[in-house]
Amino acid sequence: MMPGKGLHRLAYFVSDAWDEWRHSPGVNLLAVGTLVSTLFLAGLVALVLDNVGRHLDEERGNVQVHVYLRDSVDPLAREGLRLELARTPGVAAVETVDRDEALRRYRAWAERSAALVAEIGANPLPASLDVTLVSGPGAERVGDAIVAGLVGRAEVEDARFDRDWLARVEALLSVARLGGGALAVLVFAAVVFVMASVLRLAVHARREEIEIMLLVGATPSFVRGPFLVAGLVQGIVAGGVALFGVEAARRGIAAWLGAEPLALVGLATARPLPAGAAALVSAVGVLVSLSAAFFAVRRSV
C-alpha cells in the first residue's frame, strides 16, 4: 500500500471511530468505564506492592546486629570489641551507643507516651554496639555468625539479630507478588472477556451497517479498522484516567492521614507509582482494549 493511501485510510479510521463515538456514547462509555475501573484497581495494587517492596529494600539495606554491653565494661574494652567487629567481613559499620545516647533515643521514640517516659528514674538502658551489615544475600549468614561468636563473651550481655520479621514480610511480599501476577493474568482474561462482550454489543448494534459496507465492496480489514482504532484510543484514555485516579487517590489518602500517617497505609502509599509500572498499566489497558475490540469485531467481519 502507498504511504499516502495508508495515511488516508488511517485518517478515515480515526474520523469514523470518532463519528461512531458521537452516535453511540452509551456503549462506548460502558466499555471505557469497565476498563478504567479495572486498571484503577490494578494500579492501586501495583502502587501498594511497589511501596512495600521499596520499603523492604530500604530495610534490607539497614540490617543490624545489636550488641548490648555489660555496665562493667570499660571504654577500652568496648573500643576493642568495636574494632574487632568492624574488621569482620560483611560488616559495613559499627556505631557505639553509650547509655546516655540510648536513653535519648528511647525518649525520642517514646515521646508520645509522656507517662512512660516520666516513670523512668535512673537510666536502666545498657550501652551497645550497633553493627550494620553489608546488605545482600550474605547478610543473614554474617549476622548469625556474629551473634554466635559473641555468646559467652565477658563484655557482652546480649546480642540480637532480629531478621525474622524481615524474612516473614519478604516471604509475604513474595506470595503477594506471585498471587498478584496470577491474579493479573486472570483479571486480564476476565476483562478482555467483559470488554469483548460490551464491544460486541456495539458491533451488534452496527451489524446492518457492517453488512452494507461489505456489500459495497469494503474489505474486512477496512470495516474492522475503525473498531480497532476506537479500541486503541479507549485503551489509551482508560489507562490515563486510571493512572490519574490512582495518583489522586494516593494524594487523597496522604492528605487524609495528615501528619500522623497510619503505619501500614502510609507505608503503602508513600511514593507515587513509578514510571515503569505506570507504563505497564497503560500498556495493559491498550492491550486489553485492542484484544477486546479484535475479538468483538472478528465474529461479525
Place this chain on the structure above:
Amino acid sequence: MDGARGFGEEPVGRQPASGTSNPMIRVHRLSKLYAGGVTALHEVDLAVERGEFVFLTGPSGAGKTTLLRILLRQEVPSSGQVLVNGRNVAALPAAKVPELRRTIGVVFQDFKLISRKTVLDNVAYVLNVAGLSRSEQRRRAYLALKGVGLHHRAAAYPAVLSGGEQQRVAIARAVVNEPDLLLADEPTGNLDPDLAVEIMRLFREINARGTTVVVATHDRDLIQRMQRRTIVLERGAVVNAARATA
C-alpha cells in the same frame, strides 16, 4: 460511465451486444440447496449481455433474491457455474470478493443506507472503499446525488428522507463508482407507483450510459411499462427468458 457526470444529463444509449460470446452474466446449471433440502435454484441457465436491461421476475420464493445474492457472492452456489464480467463467482477466493463487489452496484428494497452517515457520506463511502481522496469522494458523490436530483439533501441524514428519496440515494451510491453491472432487488417494493416509475426512469438512464442493469421485481405493471427482456423464475427454475417486444 463517467462518474463526474450526472447520469441524468447525457444519456448515451448502448445497444445490448446480444449474441456475443462474452456476456456480462453467464449462469450455467446453477443450483442452490439450503440445509433441510430446500431447493432455491435448480439447474438454472441464463445469460445477460453487456449493456442489457433485464427484469428478473416470478412469485415470492421463486429464487430471484437467491440468484442476485449469488451474483453478489453473498451466497455460494451448491453446483453450477456463475460468471460475472468474466469472473467465476462461485470459485472466487474470499479475498477477491470485495474487488468483485466494487464492480457491481446494488440497490435493495430496504435501501440499506448507513443511518449515522449523511447522504453525501453514504454515497462517498463506496469511493472511500476504493481509496479515492476525500475531496474526490465528495466531488463525485455530489455529482451522483445531482444525477438523482438530491444534491440539495447532501448534508441530511437518511432518517429525515422519504422512502423515494432514500431509494434515490441508494441508486446514487450504486452508480457513483461507475459499475459495469447494477443489481436491484425489489427496488420499488416500498414505494408508491409514481415513485416506482421515477426510479425506473433512473435505471433506464443508467442503462443508457452503458451499465448492465438487472432488476428483480414482481411488479408486472412496471415490467409491462418498461418493455425490456424479462426472465421468469418459478420454483427455482427459469420458465421464460424471452426478449421483450418493444
